Amino acid sequence: MSTLILSLETSSPVCSVALHRDGQLLGQSELRLEKSHSSHLSLLIQQLLDNTNSTLQNLSAVAVSDGPGSYTGLRIGAAAAKGLCYALDIPLIAVSTLQALAQQVAAFTPPAEDVLFCPMLDARRMEVYSALYTHEGQEVLAPAPLILDSETLAEQLAHHRLLFFGNGAAKFAPLLNTPHAGFLTAIEPSAIAVGTLAYQAFQRQDFRDVAYYEPFYLKEVHTTTPKARA
Template sequence: MYLCQKLISGLATIVNIETATKNCSVSIAKEGVILGMQELNDGNYSHAEKLHPFIQQVVNEANISLKDIDAVAVSKGPGSYTGLRIGVSAAKGLCFAFDKPLISIETLHSLAHKTTIKDGVIVPMLDARRMEVYAAVYDAKYSQVREIKAEIIDENSFKEYLENGKVYFLGDGAEKCKEVIPHENAVFIDGELPSAKEMASLSFDKFKKNDIEDVAYFEPFYLKDFVVTPEKKR
């Protein structure tokens, strides 16, 4: 188990890894300021091929080597089972190889930071197939006001928030909610997926607080069990 024996302070260079959706995204940041960034969303899960080259590219952009980083941050989920496994495995591998602490970032919290609001609430949501999504609710200061759930969307979803003000939906799960939630207070933000860009400041905040994970035992937050669909007999 990795234990940090002293209060962490000063400068910190952190590699951030985001693979919870089809967006394969890596950044490297110093004190939360991005020094290098690589990401690809080609509509497929290309993480197995792209992730490690992206990691090497961002450290090259920052003109340092992996042994010089101070921590590795990874998007913890919920999201794609396979994507999360690939991201967490890569992050843990770096931590073990270079004896660095591991930081985990909630995927929906990071996604919520892709928009800025003055009032109302933010509902980041990820597609969980059919009419189901992974969603949470955050206020204008990004404080979580409702826990993360796997839920089936219908006309009554988020009604208590919609009746009190604007509700900003974003993420690939929001796409299928437009026709189901026609409320006048519903605002849909298109085209946003979790990214290592928003992770940079969040991981630095956790680093300063010494909020790290046990590298050996850390597992992604799947929210739901992975179910293998049997192959149909021909």
């Protein structure tokens, strides 16, 4: 019996969905509109299923980008994935946003032992969410919030070539003066990479509890109450 996995990526301004059968991409759809996830995600999912002659009842699992990333975006993706899994009684798979972003770049990068992949997601001001991975996806540095300055990742840059990408990488480039750093532009989180890693997780039976799953925000979310007008 084939494995059909629907993947959702809502951690960034890009709202992306993908469908894989046995690890092979059947189709994907994305929308690049700010604050559109809540109103368009369900429509993107249905359009993708229609375009691939699939139905919700055919799904073996739903995968979701686990974070870090936009708090609101992650909440929307998690709620949609949990709702589908509960209604269809199928497993929920959570995939690290940073690991999926690294896999996305590694897929078209020739292997090299001294190269590490460094996804960076903007966390405002001079802070990013980041991690380090090998070409094979092995975690070298766990996801963490980093304050960017000229000494950030200095130890790793002294021994490896680092490839930086993601919407937080551009603000790091002016701070570095080393041939060991390379930068890629226009790399955004994609549900395609989430689906690739989700199939591996499905084979390992690496599932999340649908009732209690929460995205990996990495930092506590602080909310404020608007001041009353005088």
